[in-house]
Amino acid sequence: MAESRFWVGSNGKGILVFDRHVQIVGIPHIFLWDLNSCEMESYIAEVARQQVTSIKEDKAISSAIDAYLVWYKQHGNKWLSEENQYQETRKMKESDENNQRLELVEKHAQYLSSRGLTNDGTRIASNGRLHRTPPCWRCKKHLDNSFDIECALCGWIICNCGACGCKKPRGHMTKLD
Numbered sequence: 272m273a274e275s276r277f278w279v280g281s282n283g284k285g286i287l288v289f290d291r292h293v294q295i296v297g298i299p300h301i302f303l304w305d306l307n308s309c310e311m312e313s314y315i316a317e318v319a320r321q322q323v324t325s326i327k328e329d330k331a332i333s334s335a336i337d338a339y340l341v342w343y344k345q346h347g348n349k350w351l352s353e354e355n356q357y358q359e360t361r362k363m364k365e366s367d368e369n370n371q372r373l374e375l376v377e378k379h380a381q382y383l384s385s386r387g388l389t390n391d392g393t394r395i396a397s398n399g400r401l402h403r404t405p406p407c408w409r410c411k412k413h414l415d416n417s418f419d420i421e422c423a424l425c426g427w428i429i430c431n432c433g434a435c436g437c438k439k440p441r442g443h444m445t446k447l448d
């Protein structure tokens with residue numbers, strides 16, 4: 272059982288223990304326990320695959336696993352629950368942001384179509400933060416550009432109300448750049 276659960280390798284600097292039981296599905300990282308620091312560390316899976324080579328000596332393997340199990344007994348569960356919680360929060364935050372972004376894109380589309388304006392889509396603002404701080408011309412609120420989504424046509428950051436710089440009638444609005 273121990274053989275299939277663990278894998279012991281070296282990255283040239285130290286010995287690392289891979290424990291199948293503490294890996295988290297759906298993230299690009301793997302966790303390796305470092306024998307030197309006695310800490311669990313996250314590695315980009317791809318990098319670890321290239322840089323960590325497996326250790327052959329049985330003695331080194333079993334003493335690394337023994338040391339790891341001492342750590343695991345004391346900290347394993349706590350580490351796992353904290354790490355899982357962290358990943359859950361991160362996922363939720365990510366999908367939250369995605370939803371807000373989609374909502375904003377949708378509002379912008381409605382804004383344009385209700386005015387009969389062309390919709391060229393949106394893009395991530397390249398240099399949005401500095402020069403686009405004036406209040407929205409439409410709702411008068413200061414632009415919350417935390418998402419940095421701009422209208423592909425006029426280049427304005429899209430306001431929470433959906434407005435960009437495209438509007439009718441023309442004339443009294445100037446472009447910022």
Ligand SMILES: [Zn+2]
Binds near residue numbers: 407412
């Ligand atoms: Zn607005």
Ligand SMILES: [Zn+2]
Binds near residue numbers: 422423424
């Ligand atoms: Zn626009």
